[in-house]
Amino acid sequence: MPTDRDHLMHLGDHSTRNIIRQRDHSGLLFSNQLRKHSSEYFQLTFTTNYLIKSKTDHLSL
Structure with missing residues (x-):
């Protein structure tokens, strides 16, 4: 029988997957x-x- 802790862990995994999916999607866009x-x-x-480069060259003169 799944406990509350198991359920929370599952929700955590699910939200992490969604964040990764959104990040990949925005990277693609x-x-x-x-x-x-x-x-x-x-x-x-x-x-x-x-x-x-020109600023750096100027500073190094």
């Missing part, structure tokens, strides 16, 4: 959005890296 805007994303990353 995010990567799809990224693919759609990949050129803008690349440009943004490139610009950010350039700015960081």
